[in-house]
Amino acid sequence: MLLIAFCACQQISAIKINSTHSNGNPESVSYFVEKKGQKFLKKKRLFYDNGQLKMEGNFKKGIRHGYWVHYFENGQKADMAWYIKGQLNGRTVSYYKTGKTRYAGYYKNGDRIRNWIFFDEKGELEKKIKYH
Numbered sequence: 001m002l003l004i005a006f007c008a009c010q011q012i013s014a015i016k017i018n019s020t021h022s023n024g025n026p027e028s029v030s031y032f033v034e035k036k037g038q039k040f041l042k043k044k045r046l047f048y049d050n051g052q053l054k055m056e057g058n059f060k061k062g063i064r065h066g067y068w069v070h071y072f073e074n075g076q077k078a079d080m081a082w083y084i085k086g087q088l089n090g091r092t093v094s095y096y097k098t099g100k101t102r103y104a105g106y107y108k109n110g111d112r113i114r115n116w117i118f119f120d121e122k123g124e125l126e127k128k129i130k131y132h
Contacts, residue, residue, distance in 0.1 A: 014039055021049040048073050057083070072097050081107070096121050105131075 011033065018028035031043040041062055046054040052075055057068030063086035070078040076099055082090035088107035096102050100123045105116030112131040120126050 012042065021047075023049055025049055025051050060085075 012031045013034040014032040016030045016032070017026050018030055019026075021027050026047050027049075029045045029047070030041055031045075032039040033042045034040075041059045043056065043058050045056040048054050050073070052073055053071050054073075055068070055070045057064055058066035060066070064083040065085060067080065067082055069080040072078045074097065076097065077095055078097075079092065079094040079102075081088055081092040084090075087110040089109065091104070091106055093104045094102040098121065100121065101119050103116060103118045105112060106114045114131060116129045116131065118126045118129070
């Protein structure tokens with residue numbers, strides 16, 4: 001089986017520091033691409049005051065689109081989700097600070113769907129909920 005992947009990636013053309021913490025470290029940074037002479041927001045990153053990445057995600061036409069991830073201050077993932085045209089779509093997972101899964105499930109057009117599973121901090125299954 002032959003798998004070929006194409007990337008229609010756009011180069012970042014500008015970076016803007018939107019705000020800074022009182023210690024001078026960036027709090028919010030936006031990344032832009034240029035298309036037909038216009039700049040469009042492509043990605044946004046938020047940072048804790050210690051410089052650690054807090055959240056990052058992609059944009060398309062000015063709205064959330066694609067993979068978004070939030071981090072705890074220690075750098076571990078807190079949660080991750082997919083957006084399509086500004087709405088949650090696809091798999092989402094949330095974690096405890098220990099790294100164990102807190103819950104996992106799916107969204108479609110912003111609504112919970114399918115099976116969601118919830119765990120306690122020890123990693124033991126707490127409950128399952130089926131959404132339609």
